[in-house]
Structures are given as structure tokens and as C-alpha cells.
Amino acid sequence: VYQNIGRAYSQLNKYDKSLSYYKRVPNVTNMYFNSNKNLLLADGYFRLRKIDSTIVYLNMINKYKDDNNYYSLLNMKVYELKSNPVKALYFAKRVIAINDSIFNKNRETSFAGLEKKYNYQSLKLKNQHLMLRNKHYTITVLGLILAFLGCFTLFLWWRNREKKNIINSQKSEL
Numbered sequence: 001v002y003q004n005i006g007r008a009y010s011q012l013n014k015y016d017k018s019l020s021y022y023k024r025v026p027n028v029t030n031m032y033f034n035s036n037k038n039l040l041l042a043d044g045y046f047r048l049r050k051i052d053s054t055i056v057y058l059n060m061i062n063k064y065k066d067d068n069n070y071y072s073l074l075n076m077k078v079y080e081l082k083s084n085p086v087k088a089l090y091f092a093k094r095v096i097a098i099n100d101s102i103f104n105k106n107r108e109t110s111f112a113g114l115e116k117k118y119n120y121q122s123l124k125l126k127n128q129h130l131m132l133r134n135k136h137y138t139i140t141v142l143g144l145i146l147a148f149l150g151c152f153t154l155f156l157w158w159r160n161r162e163k164k165n166i167i168n169s170q171k172s173e174l
Helices: 002-011 015-024 031-047 051-060 069-081 085-173
Strands: none
Touching (some): 031 051, 031 069
16 A cells, blocks of 8 residues: 555655655565565655665665666666766666567567467367368268158158058959
């Protein structure tokens, strides 16, 4: 709750109030959430132009900093303000590398999605083919059953006619 209230004040450009709420967020055993809290605090201090406090909170982030684009971007901005071009350039390269890895992951995900779609389409076509073949077999079986029933009906009609002829011939003999 405190983190969300802090974000709301940060969006209203009231960074002092947002920092007070960010500081109220408790530390937890999950390092990801603690790193996120420290990054939000560093961002608030950076926006207030308190560079030393920003560096302190950025240094407190020990996990997930290699994957976080904003961490490297904030470090780059801090070292630009401190006139340290070597470190600013290092973090600029980190931003590019992280963005490239995110782009590559998105591209791989996109290719995976296309592959799934292709596999789905091919399975759909195979399924349609199987359904058509099943209908073909069903129609063939129904046709054979109809032909068999027609032949059976003709046989019964012929047998009935023969029996009538036999009965008529026996009646005429008597």
C-alpha cells in the first residue's frame, strides 16, 4: 500500500511525500522487492537532485541490477551529473545491452508464437483432412448398408412372389 501511495505522489511530482511513503515500505525476505524499493527511493532522491543519497540507494541494490534497465539508466544519469564520463559510458553500454537482450527475448517469443501458430494451422489442416476422410468412410458404409438392404428387400420380394406362385399353382391343381 505504501509503495502505491508513494508512486501516486511521485506521479504528482511530490517527491518528498513519495519518499516518506517509500521509506515506510517494510523490508521482506524477497530480495527482488527490496531491490525495487531501493530503486524507487534512488529515483525519488535523483528527482530531488540529491545525488549522494541516490548513489547510496543504488549501491544497496545488489540483486537483479544486471537485468534492470532503469537501474542502469539511473546510474548513467547520476554519473553524467557527477561528470564521470567513464562510468556514465559503462552504464550507457549496460542500457544498450539490456535493451538488446529484451529485444532478442521478444523476437524469440515472437518466433515461438509464429511456430505455435504454424503448428496449430498444420494440425487444423490435418484434422480437417481426417474429418473429411471420416465422412467419406461414413458415406461409403451407409451406401453399402443401403445397397445391402435394397438387395435384401429384393430377395424378400422375390421369395414372397415365388411363394405366392407356388401357392397359386397348388390352388389351381386342387
